[in-house]
Amino acid sequence: MRDWPPKPNPRYERAVFLDRDGTINVDTHFPHRVESLEFIPKAVEGLRVLSALPLHIIVVSNQAGIALNIFTVEQMSQFNTELRTKIEHAGAHIDAFYFCPHLEAKHLASGVSACACSKPSPGMLLEAAKEFQLDLSRSYLIGDKTSDIAVGERVGCVTILLRTGKAGREEGALSIESEYLAENLYEAALLVQVLLEHDSKVKPIPARYKRL
Ligand SMILES: [Mg+2]
Ligand SMILES: [Zn+2]
Numbered sequence: 001m002r003d004w005p006p007k008p009n010p011r012y013e014r015a016v017f018l019d020r021d022g023t024i025n026v027d028t029h030f031p032h033r034v035e036s037l038e039f040i041p042k043a044v045e046g047l048r049v050l051s052a053l054p055l056h057i058i059v060v061s062n063q064a065g066i067a068l069n070i071f072t073v074e075q076m077s078q079f080n081t082e083l084r085t086k087i088e089h090a091g092a093h094i095d096a097f098y099f100c101p102h103l104e105a106k107h108l109a110s111g112v113s114a115c116a117c118s119k120p121s122p123g124m125l126l127e128a129a130k131e132f133q134l135d136l137s138r139s140y141l142i143g144d145k146t147s148d149i150a151v152g153e154r155v156g157c158v159t160i161l162l163r164t165g166k167a168g169r170e171e172g173a174l175s176i177e178s179e180y181l182a183e184n185l186y187e188a189a190l191l192v193q194v195l196l197e198h199d200s201k202v203k204p205i206p207a208r209y210k211r212l
Helices: 043-051 073-089 123-132 146-154 185-199
Strands: 002-004 015-018 056-062 096-100 140-143 158-162 180-182
Touching: 002 073, 002 123, 015 123, 043 056, 043 073, 043 185, 056 123, 073 096, 096 123, 140 146, 140 185, 146 158, 158 185, 180 185
Parallel strands: 015 056, 015 140, 056 096, 140 158, 158 180
Antiparallel strands: 002 096
């Protein structure tokens, strides 16, 4: 589901999909209060780098706290608005927020299948791809969990795992390797910039980004 904007405005064929909690803001337990919004170091700088690139910046976020009755869709929207406003004041932007309000597989009894939009299922990315007319195989995904990497890989995006947030070690982590590792969103943004340039054969990819 799309929280914002009311009407998508497709401008580029590529997107960088960003996880929210643990990637942009600190992943406190189900963050939803605007007063507890805290940016991860270098995340805003990363968004500034991404904002100068010819791609959409699209947040895709599991928000099971809604199904768990920890917060409402309205509270999540307020949190997203606060996040977006602060980012805009810092000279960057986010083009869209997609969210899954359902329970994640880990909350469900065994044998009960999860919805089609809870990462690692690709529903949110497919919805965004349709609404923004994206080429997913030329898009990027940045996140802090293996479920982020899994969904990116599933739809053919270039995947970058961050060492912020859960750093790929969440409860029930999947055995999956991202294509790249980065210390934080800023380093990942610089990598996306290089990969875009590499696409036009300008620069080689720095070896330090390669996963060992
Ligand atoms: Mg996360
Ligand atoms: Zn869902």
